[in-house]
Amino acid sequence: AQKVTQAQTEISVVEKEDVTLDCVYETRDTTYYLFWYKQPPSGELVFLIRRNSFDEQNEISGRYSWNFQKSTSSFNFTITASQVVDSAVYFCALSILTGGGNKLTFGTGTQLKVEL
Amino acid sequence: NAGVTQTPKFRVLKTGQSMTLLCAQDMNHEYMYWYRQDPGMGLRLIHYSVGEGTTAKGEVPDGYNVSRLKKQNFLLGLESAAPSQTSVYFCASSPSLGLWDEQYFGPGTRLTVT
Numbered sequence: 635a636q637k638v639t640q641a642q643t644e645i646s647v648v649e650k651e652d653v654t655l656d657c658v659y660e661t662r663d664t665t666y667y668l669f670w671y672k673q674p675p676s677g678e679l680v681f682l683i684r685r686n687s688f689d690e691q692n693e694i695s696g697r698y699s700w701n702f703q704k705s706t707s708s709f710n711f712t713i714t715a716s717q718v719v720d721s722a723v724y725f726c727a728l729s730i731l732t733g734g735g736n737k738l739t740f741g742t743g744t745q746l747k748v749e750l
Numbered sequence: 751n752a753g754v755t756q757t758p759k760f761r762v763l764k765t766g767q768s769m770t771l772l773c774a775q776d777m778n779h780e781y782m783y784w785y786r787q788d789p790g791m792g793l794r795l796i797h798y799s800v801g802e803g804t805t806a807k808g809e810v811p812d813g814y815n816v817s818r819l820k821k822q823n824f825l826l827g828l829e830s831a832a833p834s835q836t837s838v839y840f841c842a843s844s845p846s847l848g849l850w851d852e853q854y855f856g857p858g859t860r861l862t863v864t
Contacts, residue, residue, distance in 0.1 A: 638792075667849045679793075679840065681852035725792065729849045736847050740792040 636661045638728050640741035647716050647748055654712045655744050657726030663687075667729040668702065668709040673743070674722040682724075685709065716748045752776050754856035756841050762862045763831040771826040771859050773841030781844045782824040783808070783853065784816060786837040793840065799824055800847065831863045 637660040647653045659668065670682040683695065685702045692701050697717075701710045713720055726741040757772045773782065780801050785793040795808030799818040813835060815827045824843075828835060838860050842853040 643790075665849065669852060671855075677838070677858045679842075679855040681854075684850060684852060686850065731847075731849060736849050736851070738795070738853060740794075742790055742792040 636663075636728055636730060636737070636739040638726050638739050638741035640724075640726055640744050642744045643742075644745040644747070647746070649718060649748055649750055650715050652712060652714050653716050653720075653746065653748075654710055655724050655726075655746070657709045657711065657741060659707050659709065659726070659728045661728060661730055663730045665731070669727040669729065669738075670700070670709075670711045671725045671727060671740075672722045673725065679725065683711070713746075716746075718748050718750060721746060721748045754841055754843055754854050756839075756856040756859050758859060759857065760860050762864065763828075764864055765832060767831050768827070768829050769831065769861075770828075771839055771841075771861075773824045773826070773843075773856060774822055775824075775841075775843040775854070776822065777843060777845070777854065778821070779843035779845050779854070780821070781847055782818065783842045783844075784814070784824065784826045785840045785842065786810065787840060787858070788837050796826065796839075831861075833863045835861065836863045837861060 639658045666687045669684045671679045673679050697714045699712045723743045725743045728739045754775045783798040784796040797816040799805045802821045805816045817825045838858045841856040844851045844853045
């Protein structure tokens with residue numbers, strides 16, 4: 635069975651601090667994708683980044699960066715120089731193929747609060 | 751492009767009442783999904799559809815029915831609402847069933863069953 639664990643329920647930082655959101659996943663599949671979604675106070679989930687199981691190269695995109703380590707089944711997400719607009723719930727999700735197509739398993743989310 | 755829209759945004763039902771949530775997408779996506787979001791539990795898949803006229807059960811399908819009569823619409827029905835169905839419901843769509851495809855989400859419907 636697939637599982638995604640986001641152990642951090644809530645994180646509070648002061649603006650301009652860097653913050654890392656942790657994600658640990660479990661799957662027996664060798665081919666999968668990992669995603670991060672953002673849910674701002676407005677409620678709608680917004681896609682942020684994705685990474686496939688064969689590419690462990692870490693990347694940076696603007697203020698976002700991610701660290702994918704297969705050896706520890708982790709897919710951590712870092713926001714550099716956080717801003718108040720980053721305040722949201724962040725979800726990590728695992729995508730695998732099943733008989734009915736791809737299945738997305740979400741973690742329970744991490745509430746990020748960025749204060750002035 | 752409106753993307754994915756949901757109707758209504760809020761609803762209060764009494765136990766035993768029925769209702770239908772409407773999801774519409776204008777991106778010509780084949781695949782559509784209904785999730786529920788509960789505190790501390792993330793999003794859980796209720797039902798999904800791989801194309802017009804087809805539906806399938808997800809992780810938590812009991813108490814819900816769905817229909818996909820038109821490609822752009824995916825309806826979620828509650829025949830006899832229960833307090834356990836109080837939740838925020840999200841519809842999503844994706845262009846394919848590929849592992850790599852992100853899902854596009856609607857704004858959600860907050861349902862309270864008293």
